[in-house]
Amino acid sequence: MNTFLPYTLAGGALVILGLTGFILHRHLIRRLLAFNLTGSGCFLVMTGLAQQGQGVDAVPQALVLTGIVVAVSATALALVLIRRWYHLTGLTGLPEDIEPELQQGDNPAEGKTQGAPH
């Protein structure tokens, strides 16, 4: 069963990389990419680890299939929110991460819409 071990470890590495990226990035789409990488890492650990012990196992494969579909739904949901947010404010990050004064409200977006299309 040793063919599965390198992939399990690669999964672990992906999780670490993805989580670090998720925490350190500010751009919402970059964080989304990091989320997807972490997810892939989890899926690899799930399948790889189980198959190391018991050989080819349909159960984790089915679970991961579910996970992939959930991940794409999460990505789509996040993108919907990001696009709407961008069209209202011209920002691609969360306000607290970019400029602390945005938290106070009073319509700071007016000065920042140059980036918006048209």
Added chain:
Amino acid sequence: MLSWLTEGPSLLPWLVILPLLWSILSLTAGQRLQPLIATTAVGLILLATLLVLLQWLQRGDHFYSLGDWAVPLGIRLRLDGLALLLLLLTSGITSVCTLHAGRYLQEYPRAKTYFWPLLAFCWAAMNVIWLSADLFNLYVGLELLGFSAVGLVALTGEKKALAASLRYLYAALLGSLAWLLGVALIYGHQGQLDISSLALTFTDSISGQAALALMTLGLLLKMAAFPLHSWLPPAHASALPPVSALLSGLVAKAAFYILVRLWLEMAPDNLTFSAAQLLGALGAAAVFWGGWMACRQQQLKMLVAYSTVAQLGYLLLLFPLTTGTGEEATRLAWEGGWLQLTSHALAKAAMFLAAGNLVLAMGRPDLPGLHGAGRYLPFSLLGFGLAGVSLMGLPPSGGFMAKWLLLQSALLSGQWWWILVLLSGSALSAVYIFKVYQQCYVESDNPDRFRQPALVLDLSALALALLALALGILSAWPQWLISTALPGGAA
């Protein structure tokens, strides 16, 4: 009838099927039919909850194998006193929120279209979680709950709501990943996913500890425990009032519920004294920080939302007070902890509904906007105040009863430091609630801007607040219900 209750098939799956059917119907039917569909659906779900209660009284705790596939291959639902308590609480609070939303959303025609299906999905997801006994199924349930809650927050499409919902979504996603990684480790090492079966074989190993730590971190993030709480106040404050009530009252409790199942049911031997103390310390920090921040807020709904952070902190005291503290102290803490959850669910839902009514009536979301409210809106204020009594933990409310039990448990187990937390937490909540009241009784120079909220809005807030208050007097039955589910079994 009685024989059907004892021998007939269990009605558990209906608690998820019915909300899902509701969401399907509300997505396909036109606007005019929505009230009819919602009323029917809520009625049926309430009926199903009631019948499940009767079935449980007849036959006690039981499992339900979905598709007739036994574990470890299949998934089973589990009903015990604790699950039942949360099912009842969910049905009660969500119905009242539905009633409130039916009137409140008349002013939000666009949001209304998609509010109903999302609400129904949210309800289904909560029932899935209360009944689930399978680690991966809990993952799917948590995602369903998280996505529908995020959708409900974003519903108005306003800037604030969008920023809050994005923050909420990213926190939820991070939490789910941690949970999923833990599930992957457990499945790899143990080969199964059913919580009750895992309890029998869970061993003290690196992978087991790592999985528990990861899952705990994910859940702490999802329940907005200090210091991972910063996503919660904006999300709960920027949503529509019935949504805020639902999120603060119920949704925020799902992660805590799973956390308890995980530690006290699946791996009770792995919870060391220091780990339990650490969880308690996080809770204590949340009580202080949430209370302090609530006192500093200038927006009414932000104040109420920070109060949620503080009140969720009390729940974590359950861990140090039930770990190695002796039978009696454990029982008191167990009952006190869940009673705190129940009374906070009712009181906070009531308070958010009342706060929404106040903002609607005054036309301003900030505290100075409340000037003069005391003269014109005693009904809305009554709901807010009664909910406040329970949050402060004054007798005879449910909040008092809960804190009293926790206090006794702390005394009995000699952990006096939690007593300080309980007392000063109550003092802090008194400060921020009186702060709101004080603003309401400042005289205002311009009385014309008041707008009396519709009666049903005030009544729904008041009903929940009264329930929270009455919980202190009528706590015997809920306490018995909770005690039947005491882990390690006095049941």
Added chain:
Amino acid sequence: MIDLLLALTLPLVALGVLLARELFRAVVMFIAFGLLMALVWVRLQAPDLALAEAAIGAGLTGVLLLDALGHLRQPHPPGQPLRSLLPLLTILALVLAGALGLVLLGALLEPLQPSVNLPAEVALHIEASGVAHPVTAVLLAFRAWDTLLEVAVILVAVVVGLALRFSHDDAAAESRVSSPLLQGMLSWLLPLMLLVALYLLWIGSYRSGGAFQAAAVMAAMLVLLRLSGQQLPGQNHPLLLRAGLVGGLGTFLLLGSVQLLQGGAFLAWPEQLAGAFILLVETALTFSLALLLYALFEASPAPARKGHPPRTGDQPS
């Protein structure tokens, strides 16, 4: 050997995704990562996952991301992809990641001692499940409850997308370039894709394939159609479209309740007809999931056009 190489490449490509200076590059590398993952699944003897990863993980996610990028212009300079203002946070994150890495390494290298042999259980009960392919049996028989809820999860994402569309974008108003050549090509490409999708659906009972993979192909078909500027059938019948979106979940619920209403368990399939029921559910799921996956793409808020500032949302009247 190839396993070591592939396992080593994965984190490197991931690092490339995270550190790419331009966002566009990052997304393209992410799609490459997805295709690499598909290869990995083949090596892990999970062809179902390879199909799904290529179609959904790389394909659909990639299309979604690229489409979103098209609507977002970078207001920030392209450099400095990582947070540089907060060195403390960076150090903290790296320390945490290192600690987690050590713990994870310990957990992954620990000898396994599973208390249950689930693959053996699957093999034992697959006869009774009604299908011959183990993954399909897990998805639609043993753990059908998860699958049912997962369909609801996609539906939620679509509903939120629909709710957040700006009120003035209606599909009819968007005219996209349509060339006769493209349409001519599509007229034979699309039937082919439909055939592939149906084949995948059918084969799922015996071998790798099934509703999710078939739906991904069909969704790709719809996206192609849409990009070519073609009117989709039923596009102007919102009710029909809605019915299609909820059809999969609805069918799943109804067929799952057949036994329940006769006193049996929810999601239990009738003994003799289990195979037929699963195929029915899968067929409904395929068409509905195709629409849902397509709607994930279509329902995103479109950019505001000139003279039509986006509405800020519902204002209380």
